[in-house]
Amino acid sequence: MAATVLQTTDLFEFNRMPGSEGLAADGFLRFQNRKAGNVAVKNIVFPHMQIMETQWETANDIELQDVNPSEGISINFMLGGTIDTQFRGIRQELNMRPGTHNLVHAPEASHRNRLKRGQSLSMLLVSLDKAFFMSAIGQDDSWSERILNELHHERPFSGISGTSTITPQMRHLIDDIRSCKALGPMRNLLIQSRVLELVALEIEQFKTPVLALEAIPADEVEKLHQLKRYLDANFLSDHSLAQLSRYCLLNEFKVKKGFKQLFNTTVFNYLRKLRMEHAAQLLRNYALSVDEVADRLGYEHAQHFSIAFKKYAGLTPSQYLQGKAPVRPLAYA
Structure with missing residues (x-):
């Protein structure tokens, strides 16, 4: 059976699920579509960052196409389910599996995501303003120099080739972000500080040299x-x-x-x-x-x-x- 082809904008044009008028108590907006399944999205926006938590019960094999270029830095923490993504301008596919993460800059449009039916997807996506990210990472090592050079020339890139593993320390920060009970300014400050700490751990992991290893099947x-x-x-x-x-x-x-x-x-x-x-x-x-x-x-x-x-x-x-x-x-x- 051929995969159902959807645009990313289609995810927000589904029918609202019965009884889901307005935001739910947990902050999610919930949608349903007979082709794609049930989708729940929680979105938090700050001046230099956006945090989106997505939960998706897929009804069919899906090819999700994104034709919109992105000027920012996208960081995806995959908590459940699998997605195989091909970004235009990035040679290798990014095959996201539970417990993995990566960082991507995709200024060119037209990347494709493949999802299998019957999955329970759960992910946390962090989008950072490019200028903010560039000023934050500095230029004191080869990884940062490479990233800044790619950003300067507006070239697509991923943080590393492939994906990396979410560590227990990262997972606890993710849990803190998802379950923050604070209100008002305190909530905003706590969430932003946790996100920045999470990104710092990720970058530290990317900068750590990986020795050549015997391939595991x-x-x-x-x-x-x-x-x-x-x-x-x-x-x-x-x-x-x-x-x-x-x-x-x-x-x-x-x-x-x-x-x-x-x-x-x-x-x-x-x-x-x-x-x-x-x-x-x-x-x-x-x-x-x-x-x-x-x-x-x-x-x-x-x-x-x-x-x-x-x-x-x-x-x-x-x-x-x-x-x-x-x-x-x-x-x-």
Whole structure:
């Protein structure tokens, strides 16, 4: 069956879903269309940036065409579903998978997005004003010099070849942006600060040199990404390498080697990082004691949790609760 061809403007010409007059309590506008499915969009606009959260239940295979040039910098954080995009002027396709992100400048029109039917797409798109972005990144390294040169000559580019992985630290910032409960000026300032921190983490990741690695077969890459998504959702459970190998249908050697190569950390160090990020959120956002947080993370003794947390954050949980100056988290490698 041929894909349904839509223009991006078509997404906002759907019938409004019954009972969705005006903005919903969660801030989303909801639409439905028999060809494309159900779409929900939340849009926040500031002077130098726009933040759009999109949720899309696709009804058919879709080719989404965008004929409008963009002067800004587009950053897409893919949280669920898959999109394969070909930008005019950028040689390689950007195949977005859950838990990935990239940065694109596409001043030329006519790029195409391919989406499979029956998906639950979820993404956060950040658009930055070009002049603001150029002034923010500076020119003190080869990556920034390359980007500024491309922008000066109005050439399309992507931040890196392909996509990069959303880290747990990025994911927590995304969650903060999506669920911000503050009101008025405080909300505006918090959201903008989280977005800028998110972009800074992304650029730092792009600037980090990547060593040439032995290619991992595409089917194994997909299984390792599936395993990572499973860990993201089940990081508080106990896991063994044998159980995880059965889950993703790869042998233990391929899980150990492939996960380290693809995500630059071991499976169990990644789990520890997720748990410590979760602990930091519990300490920061909930009125829980150190003992209660340790118990939620499955530690028999709070002291063992405190040691693990200090290794991650550079602060004990008590110091963290007291608002001591944060120390850069130690990488679990």
